[in-house]
Amino acid sequence: MADMQKISDTLIAGKVEDLKKLVQQAIDEGTGASEILNQALMPGMDVVGERMENGDMFIPEVLMSAKAMSGTLEILKPLLTPEESKSAGKVIIGTVKGDLHDIGKNLVAMMLESAGYEVVNRGVDIAPESFVEAVKKHEAQVVALSALLTTTMPQMQKTIAALKESGLKDQVKVIVGGAPVTEKYAKEIGAEGYAPDAGSANKLVKSLMH
Numbered sequence: 001m002a003d004m005q006k007i008s009d010t011l012i013a014g015k016v017e018d019l020k021k022l023v024q025q026a027i028d029e030g031t032g033a034s035e036i037l038n039q040a041l042m043p044g045m046d047v048v049g050e051r052m053e054n055g056d057m058f059i060p061e062v063l064m065s066a067k068a069m070s071g072t073l074e075i076l077k078p079l080l081t082p083e084e085s086k087s088a089g090k091v092i093i094g095t096v097k098g099d100l101h102d103i104g105k106n107l108v109a110m111m112l113e114s115a116g117y118e119v120v121n122r123g124v125d126i127a128p129e130s131f132v133e134a135v136k137k138h139e140a141q142v143v144a145l146s147a148l149l150t151t152t153m154p155q156m157q158k159t160i161a162a163l164k165e166s167g168l169k170d171q172v173k174v175i176v177g178g179a180p181v182t183e184k185y186a187k188e189i190g191a192e193g194y195a196p197d198a199g200s201a202n203k204l205v206k207s208l209m210h
């Protein structure tokens, strides 16, 4: 029987290679891919999210855990049945027009991917029209906007306006984040959600998907 706790702990510790070995070993011993995912990896990422929210884990550590998770997903994906590997939902993410900061946005994207969402990462300096186009193309349920500059925050509102104009706003929920963004600002511009960090972004998306 595979040691699920050990797999979980190794993920939380961000030991990429050790985790891959443990997961491969568990598979070789006959443990199901979905069992490893649901009993060891997902609960492990939940712990990472909580620790990040509480300030008990910092960005570089969270990045290592997210990387470790992505590494094992590559091993597990081909072993999951289509039903098991079905995405929990689709999220378009990008940094708004005029803004080139992407470290936090990529961290949010990685955490969402680890939680089973299909994430379309559009990159940086994304104009409102490009977000609209992406929502249309990918039929996403959530659009996640990142801004790190007070001067680019208004682009979030412009993106929401563009989604409304194109008639897509009823189909998607918009969430916003980035260091200068606040819950209050999110409400003011009509976004459905705000999260202060990548750990709570996962919870936020989960709550909006239902």
Ligand code: B12
Pocket (backbone or CB within 6 Å): 059, 098, 099, 100, 101, 102, 103, 104, 105, 107, 108, 144, 145, 146, 147, 148, 149, 150, 151, 175, 176, 177, 178, 179, 180, 194, 195, 196, 197, 198, 199, 201
């Ligand atoms: C790294 C950095 C850069 C790098 C960016 C590299 C890159 N690839 O991202 C470079 C050097 C390119 C850069 C450039 C500039 N920068 Co700069 N930069 C920073 C710095 C030091 C760190 C940002 C960062 O990565 N933080 C770490 C990540 C993990 O945190 P985060 O981004 O906040 O993300 C977390 C949360 O906010 C949240 N989150 C983020 N996005 C989203 C999205 C959603 C949907 C959700 C739910 C959550 C969420 O989750 C993340 C993870 O927990 C900050 C200072 C700071 N301490 O924030 C300045 C800072 C943001 N930069 C600043 C400035 C002024 C600039 C420049 C204008 C400087 C210049 N004169 O050229 C340019 C602008 C370039 C541009 N057009 O974008 C100012 C902004 C001031 C302001 N309030 O407007 C800051 C605050 C520095 C300062 N104190 O003056 N910068």
